[in-house]
Amino acid sequence: MSVRPPPPTPVEYGNSSSFWVEYPSGLVDLTRTHRLSPSEAQTGLPPVKASGQADITVNGGRTIRIDTKSSAMVIIDMQNYFLHPEMRDHPTGLQCVDRLMEAVPAMRSLGLKIIWLNWGLTEHELETIPPALIRGFRKNSNGGFGSQLPGNFGRLLMRDALNSELYGPLQDEYIKGRDAETDVWIHKNRMSGLWGYQTALDLFLQENGISTLFFGGVNTDQCVLGTLVDAYFRGYDCVLVEDTTATTSPAGGLENVLYNTVNSYGFVTGTRALLAATA
Known part of the structure; x- marks a missing residue:
């Protein structure tokens, strides 16, 4: 995977209320708290990390600086329906469980909110879901959304x-x-948690002043990607935690998301980097 070189001099992106600053050292300041000063523009040296901030190593030779109170980890669809061996065979998804059991306490200790974003339908939503989505979940002759599953698993994604x-x-x-x-x-109630004019997730993020999002969950190239891309479109900072996400798609599905996240949507990191940020 090609790596974009760091800028030769500090660069500020955005506007007066929402901006990043990237430095030749590889630091990308996402905190929106420190505008690029003339002296920094000349020396190329970033400011010292302040209280309430954390530096996290990401792929591509970069380190991101976050404001912990305006950051959250969004964990998507790590539900029984997608992971339980009686529901499906998802070995790479199951491997993410152990990584999340490390990552979640680490992010909490930094002061981040943890958002568990999951399918959870109401009776009314069964009547309003579009036909393409209904068909997509009615595979292998199953009854689709709201249908009764075997054993005591209940109705599908209700x-x-x-x-x-x-x-x-x-x-x-x-x-x-x-x-x-x-x-x-x-x-x-969609693959993306940020589709449409305003969702419960978008409202929560706005009300809590959250601008930087770390993503994990399944499936990487479906619900995780849908939410991440919509977050990117809305101006949130997007960081995919690589070893906390997986997919059942053929080879290339995960790699494509990782490639485009590093080169377009934001950043990719791993659990080890999150743990190091808390040390």
């Missing part, structure tokens, strides 16, 4: 059904964060 709960230890991890008021659960 709110409060067992198949809609987080898989394995992630459900308890969410409850721990919910009780500590660091984690929130947000329902979605």
Whole structure:
């Protein structure tokens, strides 16, 4: 994968209210708290990291500086329906569980909100979902959204059904964060959590002043990508945590998302870098 070279001199992107500053050292300041000064433009040296900020290494020879209070981790669809062995075979998705069990506490310790973004349909939404989406989830002769699943898994991707709960230890991890008021659960009814004029996720981000988003979950090239790209279109900073995301698609599906995220949508990092930021 080609790597874009750092700028020869500091560069400020954006406008007076929403801006990044990139330095020749490889630091990209996403905090929106420090405009590029004339002295920094001459020396090329970035300011010292301030309280409430964190530096995280990302792919491509860069380090991003974030304001922790305006950042959140968005974890998408790590639900029983997509991961439980009785529901489907998703070995790479299951591998993400252990990484998330490391990444989530690390991000909390930095002061980030954790957002669990999941399918969770209501009876009314069953009547308003477009036909293409209904057809897409009615594969292998199953009944599609709202249909009864085997055993005690409940109705397909309906709110409060067992198949809609987080898989394995992630459900308890969410409850721990919910009780500590660091984690929130947000329902979605499309592959993207940010489609349309305003969704519950978009409203939460705006109300809490969040501008930088770290992404994990499944499937990388479907619901994760849909939400990430819509976030990019809306002006959020997007960081994909590579080892916390996976897909069932053939080879190339994951790689394509990683390539375009590094080169267009934002940044790619890993759990090890998140843990190092807390050390």
